[in-house]
Amino acid sequence: MAAIPRTLFRLGRNFLKYRLLTDTSIRSDRFGRAHMADLAARFVKNNEVVGSYLEFGVWRGSTFAQFYHTFRRHQLSLPMYAFDSFQGLPEPGAVDTLPGYEPFSAGQFGCSALVWIDCVLYESARATLEFIRPLLQDGTLIMFNDFYRFKGHPELGERRAFTEFRANYPEILVTDYAKFSSVGQTFLVHTL
Ligand SMILES: C[S@@+](CC[C@H](N)C(=O)[O-])C[C@H]1O[C@@H](n2cnc3c(N)ncnc32)[C@H](O)[C@@H]1O
Numbered sequence: 001m002a003a004i005p006r007t008l009f010r011l012g013r014n015f016l017k018y019r020l021l022t023d024t025s026i027r028s029d030r031f032g033r034a035h036m037a038d039l040a041a042r043f044v045k046n047n048e049v050v051g052s053y054l055e056f057g058v059w060r061g062s063t064f065a066q067f068y069h070t071f072r073r074h075q076l077s078l079p080m081y082a083f084d085s086f087q088g089l090p091e092p093g094a095v096d097t098l099p100g101y102e103p104f105s106a107g108q109f110g111c112s113a114l115v116w117i118d119c120v121l122y123e124s125a126r127a128t129l130e131f132i133r134p135l136l137q138d139g140t141l142i143m144f145n146d147f148y149r150f151k152g153h154p155e156l157g158e159r160r161a162f163t164e165f166r167a168n169y170p171e172i173l174v175t176d177y178a179k180f181s182s183v184g185q186t187f188l189v190h191t192l
Helices: 003-020 033-047 063-073 122-135 158-168
Strands: 052-056 081-083 112-116 141-144 174-179 185-191
Touching: 003 141, 033 063, 033 112, 033 141, 033 174, 033 185, 052 063, 052 122, 063 081, 063 112, 112 122, 141 158
Parallel strands: 052 081, 052 112, 112 141
Antiparallel strands: 141 185, 174 185
């Protein structure tokens, strides 16, 4: 019998937690994407970092929408740019620059405050990092959604691309920042 009031209590508590509270850091039990977006917005605001939000691998835009609403809640108005081939992921290991696609020119997007990389594979992440290199500034926060995908193997995926990037450009200093979800990792960039 005691199970029924307990269940009702849990239902009520979860309703309050997930529907009424607006602070995602309170709402989220785990350190997931919502929490990461909130932390990133706070970081930009508290450090007065000026620049754009750029997302690579936007697909249907659920992360993009999450950041949009988070920025609004924090009264931040960052220019937001989304990139995708909308062709899904290429075959792993293939050079996945798609035929017929012209590269964007980095000069169009100003400097970056926040960069979200959700391209999963090595080649896509490598191309993205090369693209954003001229947009990096002191305080840019790079967020990899799949850094520890492929069982976290250092020779694969986003992790490999970032290790190579750091080796190729040692003048770009990097600090480990927050981890999120089960496979996400973020880094701060220092250019001074
Ligand atoms: C895992 S999905 C992204 C999910 C999305 N961020 C979200 O929150 O729903 C990966 C996306 O990366 C894109 N992608 C992968 N490699 C790419 C490349 N080389 N150029 C452009 N887009 C690429 C795919 O088209 C796909 O939409």
